[in-house]
Amino acid sequence: MKISIIVAKAENNVIGKDNQLIWHIPADLKYFKKVTSGHCVIMGRKTHESIGKCLPNRLNIVISRNSEYQGYERSVIANSLTDAIEVARQNGENEVFIIGGGSIYExxxxxxxKLYVTEIxxxxxxxxxxPEVSSENWVEISRFEYPKGENSPYAYSFVNYISK
Incomplete structure (x- = not known):
């Protein structure tokens, strides 16, 4: 099973503030949906709560050390990243996506x-x-650039990396 990370990050590696995304780029949200639909997504509790629901057409696995945590309807709770990956493996997934937050990414x-990175x-x-994407550990395999304009207040790129 392939383990992938999908993230939108700023040039200074910021991904959020006060448990929320800082930017709103509709094309990035569409990209996220296209890439992750039909797959398992793994996230931390805070990310799950910031989304406010289970993401449709995906098995939502939420990591929480609190054994009492229930999550939203249809979410599966795991107590560690290792356990979450094992749940995905047992579900027959061919690719699982880690979708945040910061400590889970780390x-x-x-x-x-593989990394699916939207660079703002x-x-x-x-x-x-x-975390920093180091050229010692990662090889860039594709990059698509999009200018600032009517569809986004920021220029951004969709960049994919594979591990060395």
């Missing part, structure tokens, strides 16, 4: 086979960060 970087070409003040 832990998943050494396990991931701006810097933001935030309190949650994505």
């Amino acid at each position: 832990e998943a970087m050494s396990l991931a086979d 070409h701006d810097q933001f003040v935030g309190d949650t960060f994505f």
Whole structure:
């Protein structure tokens, strides 16, 4: 099973503030939906709660160390990233997506086979960060650039990496 990470991050690696995304780019949301639909998504409790529901057409696995945590209807609760990946494997998934937040991304970087990164070409003040994507560990395999304009207040790129 392939382990993938999908993230939207600023140039300074900020991914959020106060448990929310800082930017709104409709094309990125469509990309996220297209890439992850039909697959399992793994996220931390705070990310799950910030979304406010289970993502449709995906098995939603939520990591929480609180054994009492229930999550939203149709979510599966796991107590660690390792357990969450095992649930996905037992479900017959061929690719699982780690969708956040910061500490889950940090832990998943050494396990991931592929990164789907939306790079927002701006810097933001935030309190949650994505780990540095090092060329020692990752090879860029594709990049699509989009300018700032009527569809987005920011220039951005969809960039894919595979692990070395």
